[in-house]
Amino acid sequence: MNRLFEPTTAGQIALSNRVVMAPLTRNRAPNAVPTPLMATYYEQRASAGLLITEATAITHQGQGYADVPGLYAPEQIEGWKRVTAAVHAAGGKIVTQLWHVGRVSHTELQPGGGAPVAPSAIAAKTKTVLIKDGVPTFVDTSVPRALEAGELPGIVEDYRKAALAAIEAGFDGVEIHAANGYLIDQFLKTGSNHRTDAYGGSIENRARLLLEVVKAVTDAIGAARTGIRLSPVTPANDVVDADPQPLFTYVLRELARFDLAYVHFIEGATGGPREIPDRPFDYAALREAYRAAGGRAAWMVNNGYDATLAQTALDKGADLVAFGKTYIANPDLVARLKQGGPFNAPDKTTFYGGGAKGYTDYPTLATQA
Template sequence: MTDLFTPIILGPLTLPHRVVMAPMTRARSTQPGNIPNTLMADYYAQRASAALIVSEATQISPQGQGYSFTPGIHSDEQVAGWQLVTRAVHRAGGRMVLQLWHVGRMSHPVFHDGGLPVAPSALSPEARVWVAGEDGIGRMVDCLVPRALSRDEIRAVVDDFRRAAANAMRAGFDGVEIHAANGYLIDQFLRTTSNHREDEYGGPREHRLRFLLEVVDAVAAEVDPARIGVRMAPFITARNMDCPDIIPTILQAARELSRRGVGYLHLAEADWDDAPQVPEDFRRALRETYDGRIIVAGGYDAARARSLLASGLVDLVAFGRAFIANPDLPARLRQDLPLAGFDAKSLFGGTAAGYSDYPAATETAAGVTAVAA
């Protein structure tokens, strides 16, 4: 029976178990320039026992940024910074992919020289983003109504994804994950609630899928499709993204991604209290539609993860918050050790405190308070 610690093949990668580190924004890049650094290298290397590390979301261009201090993958300095990270992870025996990110309308003019963020259509997300002021303190600020991308600008963004993928491979990553979830740019194109275009990128399902598939094809020109993942969010409705057609849209996307040989789909599932459960019929439909590996993330603990893996409907489970304070999470889950809690105040921005200073289980005192994974 498949368990959390059953090995698995993921494209060209042999993974020793099924415990993935989910992408988590931590906002520790060096400024100016949003450059990855040795602090980040320490943090990720400490967590190299994950079956696979998915990096924090990383903007493909200056236009793609929506939060302060998040790293990029569009400058030579950023590539060199990420090389520090991948070398440290590989030396520690780990495997890591870079998550490629364009936030679209989930942004603020402070990141765009006073200009508006971009989106498929000029529709507000009615959401907020984390922006650091001149004092260096981050605060949540309201997003504005974005401006709609022109066709030529859409083509330029597709090429930004291609170039970012090439940079990721230069930086030494084992693959890339395309962020098409959580109300960011690609997700905005997929949904009728955020895409009101009347050209070939809007309207019918096939048109709303066009941007995603153009991005995938562009990335696949630089990266073996077996080394590509796509993250999607079928049941997340925040940020004005409650689209009545999103489930059939995602299943159609899965068919197209399977045809292209994309290595895995990564489902971001709702993880708040009383969140909707993902229906089993959707999981079965996705399994029947998509030939690659399926990763799920969304507040899983070890028991729920094992149950879902045993069903055969998913292949790997990603853990987010549990990896923050438990750098050795796979060992703790394997040995049924208690899990440490994390300091929520240090999640975004700051120093090593609440970032790379959490000890492994062998370094902790007895009686650590257990929390959900």
């Protein structure tokens, strides 16, 4: 049997197969509150071994896009309870992705209309989403302010509280979002971190916030319910590091001290090429360094995978394979992968914002028969 469909575990989370639904921002949570429609959306996809929710803000300050969900208010926790209950009733497992966007935000989305926060006051040359006259609209991000060192313990505490809220909401665990040019990734990489204090300069200093967050979250809910997402070389959200191989080798060796559920890697450019000519990276060497340091977490790969590529990755040492955009239009993706298709094409006009159209109305193999 194709190993993609074998049961496995990620920490203490038992999975029915090795197919993972990757986080997919869909902008369908007005006022940051998960809706019953979101419960339907995730329930439809519960045949995946593991569902990872769309990125979910740990605080109002962590919000960077209109109508994305949060996990910092009672009504948000109640909304997520409907989602997790629906997924569990369908036999699935689900974790939430804990998110602080850092500089990838806009003053209209921030508390009191303030500036977004970042390791350094460097604007991200990227876009975010606001709702204008009921329509999702892409706009430039706002110039951020640099966080003071004294603010960072509070942000670490926000991650801890959000992790506890996730367990209260019924999630099987959490994924710390440390990828794609958001706050933790901004601290990691030289292009966005120009600090000269204990959180800038050396690799050890730039990785400090990430490791503090991991310790806080794992102390709160257990390492076996905690995953982390990393993207060593993606150019997403205008983030770059001058020398990513030693940076991420250090990070993974340090993460080996925590008995995490999984480590989740975006290989290459997020939603783009798996190989970036001017940003070579050796993921196999990284995995070897992690295992040599005693790291035992399930190794999750992500970016443009199909069934054939997934099997190759598993044969080469991966444990889990995450599928992103394919899951938007194929709620029963596991069944379709097993039989080699057919695969529905996604309606890109409905990716961000809206209602059921392009969200919960894609047919399954059963309804297409």
